[in-house]
Amino acid sequence: MLSLLAALVAAATPPAEIDPEALRRHVAVLASDAFEGRMPGTRGEARTIAYVADQFEKAGLAPAAGGERWYQPVPLGSMADPNRMSHNVIGRIAGTDPGAGTIVVMAHWDHLGLCRPEGAKDRICNGAVDNASGVAELIELARMLAAGPRPARTILFLATTGEESGQRGAHAFLRSPPVPPGSIRAAVNLDCVAIGPRGGPLGVVGRGLTRLDPLIDRVAAETGRIVAPGRAANEYVGRQDGSAFLAAGIPAVMVGSAYGNLRWLHAFMLTRYHHPDDENGLRLDLRGAGQDGAFLAAFVRALADPGRFPDPR
Numbered sequence: 001m002l003s004l005l006a007a008l009v010a011a012a013t014p015p016a017e018i019d020p021e022a023l024r025r026h027v028a029v030l031a032s033d034a035f036e037g038r039m040p041g042t043r044g045e046a047r048t049i050a051y052v053a054d055q056f057e058k059a060g061l062a063p064a065a066g067g068e069r070w071y072q073p074v075p076l077g078s079m080a081d082p083n084r085m086s087h088n089v090i091g092r093i094a095g096t097d098p099g100a101g102t103i104v105v106m107a108h109w110d111h112l113g114l115c116r117p118e119g120a121k122d123r124i125c126n127g128a129v130d131n132a133s134g135v136a137e138l139i140e141l142a143r144m145l146a147a148g149p150r151p152a153r154t155i156l157f158l159a160t161t162g163e164e165s166g167q168r169g170a171h172a173f174l175r176s177p178p179v180p181p182g183s184i185r186a187a188v189n190l191d192c193v194a195i196g197p198r199g200g201p202l203g204v205v206g207r208g209l210t211r212l213d214p215l216i217d218r219v220a221a222e223t224g225r226i227v228a229p230g231r232a233a234n235e236y237v238g239r240q241d242g243s244a245f246l247a248a249g250i251p252a253v254m255v256g257s258a259y260g261n262l263r264w265l266h267a268f269m270l271t272r273y274h275h276p277d278d279e280n281g282l283r284l285d286l287r288g289a290g291q292d293g294a295f296l297a298a299f300v301r302a303l304a305d306p307g308r309f310p311d312p313r
Contacts, residue, residue: 002218015223016141018293020286026055026101026136027194030109031128032176032279038127040086041076042162052089052159055139060146061091064156066178067092068077074161074172086161088109088169090178093146095154095304101311102154102179103139103303106165106170107134107190108241122276127288131270131277133194137157137289137296141190144297151304153185163191163241170244185311186212186303187252194263196257196288200227203259205236210292215309219299234260255299257288 029035029051036044053063053070065072065088072088089109095102111127126132142157156179162168177184189205196203202225204216220227236259237243242252258265271279302308 002310007187015294015298016144018137018144018290020290022140023133023136023194023286023289024280024284026139027128027132027284027286028280030132030135031112031126033124033126035126037113037115037125038109038111039164040110041084042113044113045110045161049087049089049159052109052135052139055090056089056142056157059091059139059143061093061142061157063090064092064178065090072173072176072178074169076162076168086169088161088173089107089159091142091157093151093155095152096150097152097306100151100306101152101185102156103300104156104187104245105138105190105300106158106160106187106241107131108169110161110164110169110191112164112167115274116276118172125274125276126279128274128280128284129194130162130192130273132282133286133289134190134192135295137190137193141293141296141300144293145300148301151301152306153304154179155300155304160241167241167244170241170264174244174248184250185241185309187245187250188300188303189240189252189254191240191254192265192268193256193258193289193292194284194286195268196260196292197264197285198287198291200257200258200288201226201235201260202255202292203228203261204253204255205233205240205259206242206246206253207234209234209237209246211312212253215302216253216255216299219302220295222297223298224296226298228260232262255295256292
């Protein structure tokens with residue numbers, strides 16, 4: 001009787017969300033003028049990757065770029081300076097079963113830097129929505145998952161560079177992953193998450209392109225969320241780091257309220273996207289992203305469980 005009562009109480013308990021104010025604190029730092037728009041290869045990068053590594057460590061992750069390092073070097077491919085480098089930041093929650101594979105959760109940290117000429121009223125493209133918000137969600141999701149039971153599969157948390165210049169960080173990671181080749185079972189990308197309001201439907205970028213759809217639907221039902229019908233959000237498949245994983249044959253999706261109603265996303269794209277107005281402030285609504293955190297945590301836990309997401313091979 002007691003076990004039945006405990007199960008009923010657990011079923012009635014809403015899943016834990018991410019505090020929107022925790023997300024806002026990260027965005028306030030990452031999208032501040034001190035970070036100068038987070039352009040790869042600048043002092044803005046140095047500040048950004050140091051902040052992300054520090055937050056990963058505080059969240060309970062271990063460094064995972066190889067050799068107990070947080071940073072994975074990524075060449076920036078200039079003929080004038082072939083030695084110019086940027087960096088991915090990688091942390092992990094080690095799985096209990098080394099042979100079960102790896103799940104990647106990622107967000108790109110880079111943006112456009114000083115995007116207006118000297119003398120302009122506002123020279124900095126701060127990238128609050130794109131993608132300080134995604135990195136904020138990545139950090140808080142890492143904290144939430146690290147505080148729970150260890151998963152069977154290892155979970156890598158990957159903050160990529162160079163997304164704005166051809167997804168260079170994602171491609172570099174896939175060329176030289178810090179886990180055995182072929183061991184990555186799926187990837188979840190977080191990009192421009194600070195758009196959808198609380199209570200909106202979940203949209204799926206990558207719907208119908210992977211074997212993840214049934215699990216997305218089940219976890220959405222378990223967490224009390226509605227998945228928007230159709231595949232309209234797939235117009236963004238090629239515009240984000242997940243496409244590099246899809247090209248490598250790895251199931252990859254973006255799932256969140258930002259993609260549940262494309263009117264909200266289109267409005268951002270037509271106004272603040274890649275513009276100095278993409279700043280931290282009153283227009284930045286992180287309540288939907290906070291609510292999405294409950295779904296994302298449950299979804300990543302399911303992916304990291306071979307019983308719920310079996311290896312097809």
